[in-house]
Amino acid sequence: MSFRPKCEKRVCDECLEALKKAQYERMHCRCCGQKISLINPDSDLYGDICSNCAYWKQKGDHHRLKIYPAYHYHGVLQELIQRFKTMGDVRMVHVLAPAIKKTSDSMLKTEKLDPKQIVIVPLVSSPKREEARGFNQNKVILEENKMPFFDILEHIEDDLKQSQQTKAMRLSRASVLKIKKEIDKTAIEQLIQDKTIILVDDVYTTGRTLHDAISCLLPYKPQQFFAVVLAH
Numbered sequence: 001m002s003f004r005p006k007c008e009k010r011v012c013d014e015c016l017e018a019l020k021k022a023q024y025e026r027m028h029c030r031c032c033g034q035k036i037s038l039i040n041p042d043s044d045l046y047g048d049i050c051s052n053c054a055y056w057k058q059k060g061d062h063h064r065l066k067i068y069p070a071y072h073y074h075g076v077l078q079e080l081i082q083r084f085k086t087m088g089d090v091r092m093v094h095v096l097a098p099a100i101k102k103t104s105d106s107m108l109k110t111e112k113l114d115p116k117q118i119v120i121v122p123l124v125s126s127p128k129r130e131e132a133r134g135f136n137q138n139k140v141i142l143e144e145n146k147m148p149f150f151d152i153l154e155h156i157e158d159d160l161k162q163s164q165q166t167k168a169m170r171l172s173r174a175s176v177l178k179i180k181k182e183i184d185k186t187a188i189e190q191l192i193q194d195k196t197i198i199l200v201d202d203v204y205t206t207g208r209t210l211h212d213a214i215s216c217l218l219p220y221k222p223q224q225f226f227a228v229v230l231a232h
Contacts, residue, residue, distance in 0.1 A: 018076035019095075065199075065207070065214060065225045068107045069232035070099035073203055077231055085202060088133040090140060096230060097144035100200065104147070104228045107198075111226065119192050120149040121217070123201040123209055124177070127155060138200050141230075149200070150191065153213060154180045177212040189220045199227040 071077045084092035108115060122138035130136050142149045156176050179188065199213050210227050217225075 015076050015080075019071070019080075019099075065210060065227060066111075067204060067207075067210070067227045067229060067232070068103050069204060069229045070103040071231045073231035081202060081231060085133065085137050088135070090135055093137075093140050093144045097141045100141050100228055100230060101145040101147065104198065107226060107228060113196055113226075117194075117223075118196045118198050119222070120147055120198045120200060121152055121213065122149050123199060123213055124153050124155045126176075137202050141202075142200060152180060152183060152188065153177050153216060175212040175215060177209065177216050179216050185220075192217065193221045194223050197222045197225045199225065200229070201227065202230045204229040204232045 073081070080092055080095060083089040084096060107113070108118075120142065122136065122142055124130070124136055124138070125133075139149070139151065154177070156178060179185075197217055199210055201210060204210070204227070214225055
């Protein structure tokens, strides 16, 4: 039995309109959707990709990931994510989750992906922060959308929040993700070998954590990687 009050409208008309304006315009950077104004037009290396994606291209990882963001990370969307993630207001999932489902469906159609050949993997935060928040933001979004996922990753404890790290610090740090040790490695390979992996995260900044996840999963021979993120 639930004692939560029934409420069809969970966000006001003003905020709904602001969210519409924050929706991502497809596509500027051909890999992550970064605004065209942030792309360096003078560099042959960058071409039609942004500086973050160019960094991963230089490292040899660029071809492995294409990112589909739902929103720009600013304004009312930034406030909602902060309430959801920083303040632990799980009610925000009802407002934010539909954007992940819509973006995921659009990606499947655009990329002509077979839903039977995909495996969804949510990214994770540090155990301390998830315990303080009371939930993992990516998992509750997927649960709200009834999107099955493979809970395979765990976070290595980190003293600094990502928001407290500079871009250079994030890009240069060691990986903070690993495969859960209790999961049988043969079972992992049987599930994801030759499959399309869809990584799900709330906010994309430098791509560091997404590429940490890729490094964890590559030994199990998936076919390709995409990412659906709430905001960029």
